[in-house]
Amino acid sequence: MTALEPVMREADGAWVGWAGQPDLELETFDWDGIRIVPIALSVADLENYYEGFSNDTLWPLYHDVIAPPSYHRVWWDSYVSVNQRFANAIVKVSAQGATVWVQDYQLQLVPRMLRQARPDLTIGFFNHIPFPAYGIFSQLPWRSQIIEGLLGADVIGFQRVADAGNFSRAVRRLLGYSTKTPVIDVPARGEAPARSVIARAFPISIDVDAFETLARSPAVQARAEQIRHDLGNPKTIMLGVDRLDYTKGIGHRLKAFGELLEDGRLKVEDITMVQVASPSRERVETYRQLRDEIELTVGRINGDYGTISHQAVSYLHHGFPREEMAALYIAADVMLVTALRDGMNLVAKEYVAARFDDDGVLVLSEFTGASDELRTALLINPHDIDGLKDAIVRAVEMPRSERRKRMRTLRKRVRENDVTHWSETFLRTLAEARRSAGTGAGNSSMDALGELEWTVERSPNARPSG
Numbered sequence: 001m002t003a004l005e006p007v008m009r010e011a012d013g014a015w016v017g018w019a020g021q022p023d024l025e026l027e028t029f030d031w032d033g034i035r036i037v038p039i040a041l042s043v044a045d046l047e048n049y050y051e052g053f054s055n056d057t058l059w060p061l062y063h064d065v066i067a068p069p070s071y072h073r074v075w076w077d078s079y080v081s082v083n084q085r086f087a088n089a090i091v092k093v094s095a096q097g098a099t100v101w102v103q104d105y106q107l108q109l110v111p112r113m114l115r116q117a118r119p120d121l122t123i124g125f126f127n128h129i130p131f132p133a134y135g136i137f138s139q140l141p142w143r144s145q146i147i148e149g150l151l152g153a154d155v156i157g158f159q160r161v162a163d164a165g166n167f168s169r170a171v172r173r174l175l176g177y178s179t180k181t182p183v184i185d186v187p188a189r190g191e192a193p194a195r196s197v198i199a200r201a202f203p204i205s206i207d208v209d210a211f212e213t214l215a216r217s218p219a220v221q222a223r224a225e226q227i228r229h230d231l232g233n234p235k236t237i238m239l240g241v242d243r244l245d246y247t248k249g250i251g252h253r254l255k256a257f258g259e260l261l262e263d264g265r266l267k268v269e270d271i272t273m274v275q276v277a278s279p280s281r282e283r284v285e286t287y288r289q290l291r292d293e294i295e296l297t298v299g300r301i302n303g304d305y306g307t308i309s310h311q312a313v314s315y316l317h318h319g320f321p322r323e324e325m326a327a328l329y330i331a332a333d334v335m336l337v338t339a340l341r342d343g344m345n346l347v348a349k350e351y352v353a354a355r356f357d358d359d360g361v362l363v364l365s366e367f368t369g370a371s372d373e374l375r376t377a378l379l380i381n382p383h384d385i386d387g388l389k390d391a392i393v394r395a396v397e398m399p400r401s402e403r404r405k406r407m408r409t410l411r412k413r414v415r416e417n418d419v420t421h422w423s424e425t426f427l428r429t430l431a432e433a434r435r436s437a438g439t440g441a442g443n444s445s446m447d448a449l450g451e452l453e454w455t456v457e458r459s460p461n462a463r464p465s466g
């Protein structure tokens, strides 16, 4: 959410989002110059719409069915009605000709609902997670409704070029519309005129300056030293930072590390792996099982290879303040990002932004959006455990000169596309799309953003800002 704060302030906009607790009815209020329009969700909405359809249907489906998605009609009904509630609230607060930017997969029906109610609005949508290939997407019983919902937008943004391609293919297969990258031609229907929709990649990023400033602060530097000291000053500290989610490949990285200790290619006296696994979606069964599996594996590795004075894995199942995250990034010689599928992965970009000393090695999964940009990381396929093991050893042994060369290139890339560049590019494309559509939306006087995931995932102590 912090990522979008400057945009909101500049636009004098309103943020439409979940109130953060079930059954909490709040009036619109102003927070630090931003108008907040809270949407109330009941306990049943949270079960069916959020934990159900969003997190147990769409999330696994869009992440290449790493876990099996559940399809329940009551969940879908709830998804439709909550999306309608968001749309109604946005309609109410939006001035004539306003620009609305809808965030993420929990609100895919909102663009069409808005267009039907308010054709004067300029509507953008950004999908923070991947959009799957048609062979997978087509499992969804409500696939056409989702596609139609999204096509209500003027611009649909994705993390990767491949995601935008998957979406366009789904449009062709399901609706037969013609597409010429990045434009999709939506034909006239009833009273609604023919329109063009743009579907393309806008890779999201972080506030690079803010992160680097944090990393440079003396308190964070001192804390990084302290962390190294408290871990017994091992030769190498490896770090993983993830929500405890099955998409992140935490089990794969533990397997590779455990085998390296077993093979004797790494020694517990020389290396410690710190794994921050921040609690996530704990009411969804798949997530409860995942936690058990990961904690069993960590326990086994520590039991098998740890000594009284050296722990193999330091496992932390809680959230930390941003300062602590920055200190961990500075303390880590090797950063492991082994996601099996990830829209972008901001952790990879944060690690790079924090390393103003041009040191540290990023091991990065090819299945993250970030790997499209961060080409000089050590790119890995997390399913290939032998390849992952080799990459870890290579990272541990990499000479300083190569580390510096790679990190410099990574830092240049992250600087070129920071979060301001991301939001400006999206909003400029949106304004141009609307202008060329010739409907003359006029000046945008209000931005309304529907955002649930971030509110839910990032509210308790010290969860990040976006």
Ligand code: GDG
Pocket (backbone or CB within 6 Å): 128, 129, 204, 241, 242, 243, 276, 278, 318, 319, 320, 321, 322, 325, 342, 343, 344, 345, 346, 347, 348, 350, 462, 463, 464, 465, 466
């Ligand atoms: C979704 C998509 C896409 C994590 N633990 C703590 C903490 N974090 C912060 C990280 C980072 C953020 O949470 C996680 O962002 P990611 O991008 O890595 O992953 P998702 O949460 O799955 O995000 C993803 C993203 O949306 C944006 O579009 O990149 O692909 O899945 O900022 O630092 N922050 C703090 N304490 C923690 O314990 N302070």
